[in-house]
Amino acid sequence: MKKYTDTGKKDTRSGFGAGLTELGRTNPDVVALCADLVGSLKMQDFIDENPERFFQVGIAEANMMGIAAGLTIGGKIPFTGTFANFSTGRVYDQIRQSIAYSGKNVKICASHAGLTLGEDGATHQILEDIGLMKMLPGMTVINPCDYNQTKAATIAIAQHDGPVYLRFGRPKVANFTPEDQKFEIGKAVLLNEGTDVTIIATGHLVWEALQAAEQLEERGISAEVIDIHTIKPLDEAAILASVEKTGCVVTAEEHNFLGGLGESVARTLTLNQPAPQEFVATMDTFGESGTPEQLMEKYGLNAAAIVKASEKVIKRK
Amino acid sequence: MSNTQQLEDFVTQVRRDIVRQVHKVNSGHPGGSLGCAEFLSVLYQEVMQRKEGFDMDGINEDLFFLSNGHISPVFYSVLARSGYFPVEELNTFRLIDSRLQGHPTTHEGLPGVRVASGSLGQGLSVSIGAANAKKLNGDKHLVYSLHGDGELQEGQNWEAIMYAAAKKVDNLIATVDRNYQQIDGCTDDVLPMGNLVQKFEAFGWDVLEIEKGNDIGEILKGLKEAKSRTGKGKPVAIMLNTEMGHGVDFMMGSHKWHGVAPNDEQLEKALAQNPETLGDY
Numbered sequence: 001m002k003k004y005t006d007t008g009k010k011d012t013r014s015g016f017g018a019g020l021t022e023l024g025r026t027n028p029d030v031v032a033l034c035a036d037l038v039g040s041l042k043m044q045d046f047i048d049e050n051p052e053r054f055f056q057v058g059i060a061e062a063n064m065m066g067i068a069a070g071l072t073i074g075g076k077i078p079f080t081g082t083f084a085n086f087s088t089g090r091v092y093d094q095i096r097q098s099i100a101y102s103g104k105n106v107k108i109c110a111s112h113a114g115l116t117l118g119e120d121g122a123t124h125q126i127l128e129d130i131g132l133m134k135m136l137p138g139m140t141v142i143n144p145c146d147y148n149q150t151k152a153a154t155i156a157i158a159q160h161d162g163p164v165y166l167r168f169g170r171p172k173v174a175n176f177t178p179e180d181q182k183f184e185i186g187k188a189v190l191l192n193e194g195t196d197v198t199i200i201a202t203g204h205l206v207w208e209a210l211q212a213a214e215q216l217e218e219r220g221i222s223a224e225v226i227d228i229h230t231i232k233p234l235d236e237a238a239i240l241a242s243v244e245k246t247g248c249v250v251t252a253e254e255h256n257f258l259g260g261l262g263e264s265v266a267r268t269l270t271l272n273q274p275a276p277q278e279f280v281a282t283m284d285t286f287g288e289s290g291t292p293e294q295l296m297e298k299y300g301l302n303a304a305a306i307v308k309a310s311e312k313v314i315k316r317k
Numbered sequence: 318m319s320n321t322q323q324l325e326d327f328v329t330q331v332r333r334d335i336v337r338q339v340h341k342v343n344s345g346h347p348g349g350s351l352g353c354a355e356f357l358s359v360l361y362q363e364v365m366q367r368k369e370g371f372d373m374d375g376i377n378e379d380l381f382f383l384s385n386g387h388i389s390p391v392f393y394s395v396l397a398r399s400g401y402f403p404v405e406e407l408n409t410f411r412l413i414d415s416r417l418q419g420h421p422t423t424h425e426g427l428p429g430v431r432v433a434s435g436s437l438g439q440g441l442s443v444s445i446g447a448a449n450a451k452k453l454n455g456d457k458h459l460v461y462s463l464h465g466d467g468e469l470q471e472g473q474n475w476e477a478i479m480y481a482a483a484k485k486v487d488n489l490i491a492t493v494d495r496n497y498q499q500i501d502g503c504t505d506d507v508l509p510m511g512n513l514v515q516k517f518e519a520f521g522w523d524v525l526e527i528e529k530g531n532d533i534g535e536i537l538k539g540l541k542e543a544k545s546r547t548g549k550g551k552p553v554a555i556m557l558n559t560e561m562g563h564g565v566d567f568m569m570g571s572h573k574w575h576g577v578a579p580n581d582e583q584l585e586k587a588l589a590q591n592p593e594t595l596g597d598y
Contacts, residue, residue: 031453070443073447094473097434097435101423103423
């Protein structure tokens with residue numbers, strides 16, 4: 001089994017900021033908008049280098065989504081930035097009509113997704129955003145796992161013609177994917193090969209899945225680990241090929257088990273080759289205040305939870 | 318188009334198109350459509366600088382965004398008769414497999430439509446974005462938009478109104494169709510909006526009124542004036558005082574015709590008041 005090394009903890013939102021800065025230098029059509037959270041979204045470098053291509057809209061997310069839609073009319077590629085909660089639920093109708101239904105090339109970039117915003121609590125966290133965005137026809141949904149992958153994803157989505165939801169987070173997490181990785185939208189990354197169970201993870205839970213695989217190996221269980229950075233369109237071929245080999249699956253995500261990655265995987269299996277599945281996700285609940293680590297522990301979103309779910313699902317084979 | 322009679326004929330045919338579209342499928346919004354027939358006809362036929370054909374980005378031409386998408390019958394008629402798509406296609410309004418959806422959309426690829434509208438309150442934000450794109454592109458053309466007055470009850474408009482003035486989006490002319498009617502009754506009964514001129518001005522807009530919003534000459538004069546006020550650091554708003562249902566006597570001035578189709582007999586009456594001028598589809 002391949003061991004992955006944490007090259008130093010970094011926040012995925014900084015990966016977004018770095019990717020946006022690079023786009024500012026390489027793609028003159030890229031413009032950025034923000035609703036009063038420049039620091040949180042790490043957009044300052046882009047703004048310093050391209051002040052004329054930045055739009056500060058203030059605390060007015062609905063207007064931001066509409067302006068972004070309008071900027072595409074004229075060939076611009078707008079990247080909107082705010083917290084995930086205000087990027088999705090607050091402006092669902094604006095995204096639905098002015099962006100998705102209108103087929104506009106807007107990149108909705110959402111930080112502080114999931115539980116790990118921590119102390120700010122449930123009003124600023126969101127555990128439903130993947131579901132909201134994946135239900136929109138034509139929307140691409142991406143949830144990268146670390147700094148390097150978030151940077152690569154940010155750069156890659158500028159090349160994709162169509163609306164994209166890019167989800168990332170606040171806390172510093174392990175940075176373990178290669179700096180020069182090739183990011184292909186819709187293509188799963190096979191991180192570890194195994195034969196007993198498939199662990200399919202997204203976002204911050206990918207690193208936890210790798211830790212879980214190491215712990216499972218010590219117990220004599222061979223786990224295959226797949227990083228699904230693109231939840232829609234889903235790489236069904238990769239999932240089915242793996243589950244055909246292992247016969248069972250654990251999905252892991254920092255999201256409600258309703259509407260998230262797990263549900264997309266379950267649908268894929270049901271329609272093709274039904275197999276036992278366990279969900280590591282939040283169970284239809286709101287979050288609360290706490291440190292990211294405390295919240296991951298309390299809501300069962302860590303390596304220990306993935307190990308437990310793997311042992312359980314293997315028994316159901 | 319150069320003389321007033323030709324414009325009058327155009328408008329008469331547009332009114333005829335509106336009632337025929339709505340009657341055929343027994344659904345749609347004739348009242349507001351009729352009220353804006355003169356405005357949209359003048360805008361497309363006389364005022365906007367348009368390129369031949371249609372492309373989504375609309376670089377080097379004026380753009381128009383319909384925010385109050387429910388008045389699609391007038392929009393479709395004016396677009397078709399301005400050459401964006403075959404006039405015969407008006408026959409498919411609101412029917413299955415049509416590009417003429419109940420509310421306009423880009424989804425079906427209808428030339429002339431650059432954003433979907435229908436869920437109210439979003440069009441001004443989109444217009445601001447398009448106007449900003451023009452500035453970035455060094456494109457000196459203008460962006461026009463139309464909004465219902467009742468639509469201003471949606472809060473997103475006020476975010477956009479605040480933004481456009483603060484950020485000096487001065488290549489934008491937003492028109493409010495001030496007919497004082499919405500589905501449930503008079504705007505002053507449903508939710509009074511007070512003095513919209515003062516409100517826009519307080520937010521930093523340059524505002525002018527067209528008192529007779531169903532008079533071609535007044536509209537032409539007003540739009541020319543509005544155009545002359547662009548590029549001066551402020552977005553420009555027009556309060557267009559129209560009459561819902563204008564041109565069909567039994568529909569005029571009543572919110573009851575906001576979203577109701579005429580029956581066979583009512584259609585005949587409406588058509589008799591608006592005889593064929595440019596040829597029916």
